[in-house]
Amino acid sequence: MPKAIPVPPAKTSHTVFAVFEDDVAALAIALKPAQAAFLTARAFTGKPGSLVVLPADDGTLIAWFGLGARKAYNPLSFRSLPGQLPKGVWVLNVDPALDLHFIHVAWALGAYSFGRYKETPKTIEAVLDETGLDKGQRAAIAAEVSAHALARDMVNTPANDLGPAEIEACARTVAEAHGAKITVTTGDDLLAANYPSVHAVGRAAAPGREPRFIEITWDAPGALDAPVVVLVGKGVAFDTGGLDIKPSSGMGLMKKDMGGAAHALALGQWIMETGLSVRLRILIPAVENAISGGAMRPSDILASRAGLSIEVGNTDAEGRLILADALARAGELDPQLTIDFATLTGAARVALGPEVVPFYCEDEDIARRLEVAAIVRHDPIWRMPLWGGYRDALDSDIADIRNDPAGWAQAGSVTAALFLQRFAPTAGAWVHFDLYAWNPRGRGGWPVGAEAQTLRAVYTMIQDLA
Numbered sequence: 001m002p003k004a005i006p007v008p009p010a011k012t013s014h015t016v017f018a019v020f021e022d023d024v025a026a027l028a029i030a031l032k033p034a035q036a037a038f039l040t041a042r043a044f045t046g047k048p049g050s051l052v053v054l055p056a057d058d059g060t061l062i063a064w065f066g067l068g069a070r071k072a073y074n075p076l077s078f079r080s081l082p083g084q085l086p087k088g089v090w091v092l093n094v095d096p097a098l099d100l101h102f103i104h105v106a107w108a109l110g111a112y113s114f115g116r117y118k119e120t121p122k123t124i125e126a127v128l129d130e131t132g133l134d135k136g137q138r139a140a141i142a143a144e145v146s147a148h149a150l151a152r153d154m155v156n157t158p159a160n161d162l163g164p165a166e167i168e169a170c171a172r173t174v175a176e177a178h179g180a181k182i183t184v185t186t187g188d189d190l191l192a193a194n195y196p197s198v199h200a201v202g203r204a205a206a207p208g209r210e211p212r213f214i215e216i217t218w219d220a221p222g223a224l225d226a227p228v229v230v231l232v233g234k235g236v237a238f239d240t241g242g243l244d245i246k247p248s249s250g251m252g253l254m255k256k257d258m259g260g261a262a263h264a265l266a267l268g269q270w271i272m273e274t275g276l277s278v279r280l281r282i283l284i285p286a287v288e289n290a291i292s293g294g295a296m297r298p299s300d301i302l303a304s305r306a307g308l309s310i311e312v313g314n315t316d317a318e319g320r321l322i323l324a325d326a327l328a329r330a331g332e333l334d335p336q337l338t339i340d341f342a343t344l345t346g347a348a349r350v351a352l353g354p355e356v357v358p359f360y361c362e363d364e365d366i367a368r369r370l371e372v373a374a375i376v377r378h379d380p381i382w383r384m385p386l387w388g389g390y391r392d393a394l395d396s397d398i399a400d401i402r403n404d405p406a407g408w409a410q411a412g413s414v415t416a417a418l419f420l421q422r423f424a425p426t427a428g429a430w431v432h433f434d435l436y437a438w439n440p441r442g443r444g445g446w447p448v449g450a451e452a453q454t455l456r457a458v459y460t461m462i463q464d465l466a
């Protein structure tokens, strides 16, 4: 019998051309007349985010995706692509000068959906072909993508399924996956371990939801002299406001008040997974700001790990109370760099809106490095002043400091940062991010819900440092 002639496998993947406005005309010359006519009929001009799908002769599809003007290129525009494409495997055809890593990450960020509570979650079925990438590239992309997904999954999960105990469980999973050490101090043990403010904020929560202090320690293999980097995250599983209770309009989104903890864990996971040369410590005070007979009251005066007495002018300014103890702990670890993440104030969103994250840092070198990394990684942050003129707004008549600033200072994100500064390490640089961690507006690739912010900027800054 004659040997069968090998038949090449049927081509099953589709092709997406990502094109700049300026290149549309030149590229269209290569199209078949029918395809070109279709492109013209659909008035495709390469506007950012626009898409036209055309049939190819072999039964596959060709898509044209607009990138807009070359000089205004933002790789994150690829977030809107997977949700617009038909189901199937897509091979990307793009100017080789563009950053492929970033494009793959953006695609994955746009393909994210939170499906935990739906029988039929809205999943995106377009898959980006990765065969052109080497193993190292794929691993780097996967680490970046899963860090963003971890932060978003945690923030999206409501407080009935993500209390302090589940924050601890997430931390254990991250630590154990990378052979990191983890210690957790829970409930009344916080008093003996000298975390009095964490205890005071979290003690009103129901049994099983006790406050806790989570500490993860990881040293990059062989990096004995690597910088000590401490990541601190506000882990308020739900913020009712405590006895100075929030109105329902303000409480609705407060499942996301552990966004800082989610970001610290996500960034920590990314750093460990990619083996950045640092000695990493992650500190998470995890509490629920609840209401019960045991709740802290307005006018209570708390002890703190740093030894400063704190007058609780408002129980809703709870984030800075738990961060006070966490930052004091950071100072004991001899850090070169301490970075805290916190959904700390409503005033941050009033100042810069939901997309631009205010940050505070008095180390000029670190601040510059962050600003550059933020631009390169399209991760918008904006430096704000630790304005000394407002420090007196935190004066208390009978304690060392109060947690609710006097009204005259007005700048709520700034005064919150000034409060933290009293407790932040004096060794090394300190950076504070006042996060929002949420997309209030849904659009293709940016669904309403959790958003990871500042991760790329901070990771890149640390990577360049280490």
Ligand code: BES
Binding pocket: 239, 257, 314, 316, 317, 318, 319, 343, 344, 345, 346, 347, 349, 403, 404, 405, 412, 435, 436
């Ligand atoms: N978790 C809130 C801040 C917040 C509110 C972040 C809305 C993102 C969106 C925080 O604990 C809080 O309530 N802060 C108060 C402080 C005030 C009482 C001094 C605030 O911002 O109003």
Ligand code: ZN
Binding pocket: 239, 241, 289, 315, 316, 317, 318, 319
């Ligand atoms: Zn609050």
Ligand code: ZN
Binding pocket: 236, 239, 257, 316, 318, 319, 343, 344
């Ligand atoms: Zn809060």
